[in-house]
Amino acid sequence: MSKGKIYLIPTTLGDSPINDVLPPKTIDILSQLQHFAVENIRTTRRYIKKVIPEKDINQITFHLLNKHTSISEIRHILQSVEQGIDLGIISEAGNPCIADPGSLLTREAHRNNLQIIPLTGPSSILLALISSGMNGQNFAFNGYLPISPQERIKKLRQLEKKSQSEQQPQIFMETPYRNKQMIESIIKTCHPETLLCIATNLTLSNEFIKTAPISYWKKHIPEIHKQPCIFIIGA
Amino acid sequence: MSKGKIYLIPTTLGDSPINDVLPPKTIDILSQLQHFAVENIRTTRRYIKKVIPEKDINQITFHLLNKHTSISEIRHILQSVEQGIDLGIISEAGNPCIADPGSLLTREAHRNNLQIIPLTGPSSILLALISSGMNGQNFAFNGYLPISPQERIKKLRQLEKKSQSEQQPQIFMETPYRNKQMIESIIKTCHPETLLCIATNLTLSNEFIKTAPISYWKKHIPEIHKQPCIFIIGA
Numbered sequence: 001m002s003k004g005k006i007y008l009i010p011t012t013l014g015d016s017p018i019n020d021v022l023p024p025k026t027i028d029i030l031s032q033l034q035h036f037a038v039e040n041i042r043t044t045r046r047y048i049k050k051v052i053p054e055k056d057i058n059q060i061t062f063h064l065l066n067k068h069t070s071i072s073e074i075r076h077i078l079q080s081v082e083q084g085i086d087l088g089i090i091s092e093a094g095n096p097c098i099a100d101p102g103s104l105l106t107r108e109a110h111r112n113n114l115q116i117i118p119l120t121g122p123s124s125i126l127l128a129l130i131s132s133g134m135n136g137q138n139f140a141f142n143g144y145l146p147i148s149p150q151e152r153i154k155k156l157r158q159l160e161k162k163s164q165s166e167q168q169p170q171i172f173m174e175t176p177y178r179n180k181q182m183i184e185s186i187i188k189t190c191h192p193e194t195l196l197c198i199a200t201n202l203t204l205s206n207e208f209i210k211t212a213p214i215s216y217w218k219k220h221i222p223e224i225h226k227q228p229c230i231f232i233i234g235a
Numbered sequence: 236m237s238k239g240k241i242y243l244i245p246t247t248l249g250d251s252p253i254n255d256v257l258p259p260k261t262i263d264i265l266s267q268l269q270h271f272a273v274e275n276i277r278t279t280r281r282y283i284k285k286v287i288p289e290k291d292i293n294q295i296t297f298h299l300l301n302k303h304t305s306i307s308e309i310r311h312i313l314q315s316v317e318q319g320i321d322l323g324i325i326s327e328a329g330n331p332c333i334a335d336p337g338s339l340l341t342r343e344a345h346r347n348n349l350q351i352i353p354l355t356g357p358s359s360i361l362l363a364l365i366s367s368g369m370n371g372q373n374f375a376f377n378g379y380l381p382i383s384p385q386e387r388i389k390k391l392r393q394l395e396k397k398s399q400s401e402q403q404p405q406i407f408m409e410t411p412y413r414n415k416q417m418i419e420s421i422i423k424t425c426h427p428e429t430l431l432c433i434a435t436n437l438t439l440s441n442e443f444i445k446t447a448p449i450s451y452w453k454k455h456i457p458e459i460h461k462q463p464c465i466f467i468i469g470a
Contacts (some may be wrong), residue, residue: 008365021355023253099372107368116360120256120438127353130243130332137334137379140403143372149430154284154372168375203355211345215466216243 004081006109007033007057008102010121011047014228016203018051021122027051029119032086037065037077039100041089044090057114065089066099074108081114093228095123099173101144125171128199128230134169135234142172149185156189156233163194164235172233176226183221188235190214197232200224239316241344243337244270244323244332244333245356246282249463251438253286256357262286264354268323272300272312276334279325300324301338309343316349328463329358335406347435360406363434363465370405370469377407384420391424391468398429399470407468411461417455425468426450432467435459 007029012021031052037222038044039063048055062079089096089105092181095118096102106116124143140162145155159170174182186196192215199209200222208222242264247256258426265286273279276297283290298312316322323339324331329336341351347362375397380390394405409417420433427450434444435457443457446469 017260019258021258023254023256024260025255044301059298094362097368097371098361102365102370103368106366110368116366116368117442118366118437118444120355120357120362122355123358123361126330126333126356126358130330130337131341131351131353133332133338135334136338138375138377140375141373156368183403190376202353207352209351209353211342 001084001097003114004083004085006081006106006114006116007088008084008096008118009090010119010123011090011093013093013122013124013203014201021203022051023120026121030088030136031055031234033086035061035063035080036088036090036091037105038089039066039102045093047090051139052078065071065101065105068106069101069157071104071108073126074105075107075215078108078114081109082112093124095121098123098190112160122203123179124199124202124230127202128197128209128232129169129171132169132197132232132234133211134195134197134232135167138167139169139171142170144170144174147180149181152185153189156186159233163233165233167230169234172231173190174229174231176228179224179227179229182231183217183224186231186233187214187218192218193196195234197228197234198222199232202228202230236319236347238272239318239320239322239411241316241341241349241351242321242323243323243351243353243356244353246325247263248328248357248359248438249436255284256438258355261299261354261356264405265323268321270315270320271323271325272295272298272328272340273324274301278327281348282325300336300378302334304339306339309340312340313347313349316344317347318329325355330356333358333360337389347405348358350382357438359437359463362437363432363444363467364404364406366434367432367469368444368446369430369432369466369467370402373402374404374406377405379409380407381388387417387420388424394468395425402470404469405465407466409464409466410433411463414459414462415462417466418452421466421468422449422453422456427453432469433457433459434465434467435461435462437465
């Protein structure tokens, strides 16, 4: 009996048309799968309905895969793959296994010698970086920064220093309703000549991507409250 | 008169079918553009012929954008965008502006307040990372490592240390015909328990992605000579 495969299924970044960001193969594989490990079952149901309206959602088996999922639950999910069932991993936005718990499962899958197949779709981190005009030879992604203002400022200082000393743009995210505080912290903390890229609503009709020195942003704070956003600090 | 836009056009990673990795919108924009800044004119012509066989290549204006392109040549290319002409940037494989000279142009474009629109397509770096099972909250890309064996080993030691102390997987590439030497250097340099992901021929029919400790790779050196490959060192 042959083992199942694990497909990494990207989602749209917000409500962009699927033809803008998903290749036919990604949609095709998604339409064939009946078993998924997902970060959020409700939003994944909605996503599958959007991409493949004719698919019968009630025939699908969903496993919850979030930060509370234990290693024994993950092993249970992988047992079905060992037994020949193909599994899709889907996270909240963009590619799974980045800034989400998907990699707990793929790490365990490698230990069990299971095949992992990544599918192409939009990545806000990558789209922001390539558009930023910053060094694409050497960059780092830092996920979410600390929530406490003091800790966040300390982290921003570290990132700014690193971006200079290593010529390494520093990418990070924030929960959308805290974007305003994040921009204020950055403006307050970083040197006027340091470059900041703000990339908002990527792949959507109101996409906004701009790289400028902190001195510019001080006078032109963008209105990005509650909008998904990627920040990049560069030297 | 409205200004032109700059589109970042991804290419396939090798000879994969276009429907596997390109969304319809990416193909649609590519078919509309008549001006391109490209890393290699010959391979870009071939790529456009593959994606849109009916497009008249002789009507297209190509600007060469490589490491020898001067800032004044870049400004010349951007002048046409200022005058209302849309421009596509295309590099050798995957997304432009990563591990290639595209970001010289986008950086200058930001200075001139020109709009940059990234399109979705395959990224070997991103696909390797999400499949690796390594930490997707915090990672770094390091481009190509030094060619000299001593310098390369020194850099590998640094990367291994960083992957441990910062829990930050370290991604890097090698020119395909030097893959064998690279694997030998990694195996010789890194600790037996350090994790290494080798991701080869991504999105192609002979795709291979495996994460295992160095001790495993010592006994199972894969045959990846001349095959495009991403390496990730993790703790």
